[in-house]
Amino acid sequence: MRTVIRYFFRFVRLILTPIMLISEKLTTPTAITRSADEQARVDLATSRLALYQFRACPFCIKVRKEIARLGLSIETRDARLNAQHRDALQTDGGRVKVPCLRIQHENGSEEWLYESDAIKSWLQQHFDTV
Incomplete structure (x- = not known):
């Protein structure tokens, strides 16, 4: 029975993943505009950030949309597909x-911030100029 349930949820994920990713592309907001100097300062600050995520995770999509809205260039690291990123998340985070x-x-020093709402709030406090 467990095998049937496991395969059922894998099938559901297989169907929903493309829908979620297409939805993300269609509903991602446009980035706020900054002067060239201010954007360079923001890019320098974001070079010290990395987002560990899964591609189709709805909470990760929520954070990526906020990153896009704020016009940030934050490195994304897929912890599902890359064992090194998963290990770093486990050992360091x-x-x-x-x-x-x-x-x-x-x-x-490093800080590991979990929870999509906490990440969004932190990004807004540090980078939202609107």
Whole structure:
């Protein structure tokens, strides 16, 4: 019975994944506009950030849409497809849970921020100029 349930959910995921990804592409907001100097400053600040995510995770999609709205260039790391990213998430972050934003502070320390709402709030506090 467990096998039947497992395959049922794999089938559902197989059907829903393309729909979710197409929906993300169609509903992603346009980026806010900044001056060239301000965008360069933002790009420098985002070079210390990495988003650990799964491609079709609805909470990850929510965070990626906010990243797009804010016009940020944050590296995305797929923890499902890349074993190194999954291991880093487990060993450094403490658990394999996505979305997770790795924040490397200027003093060299790292912060691992979980939960999509917490990540969105942090990004808005640091990068939202509207």
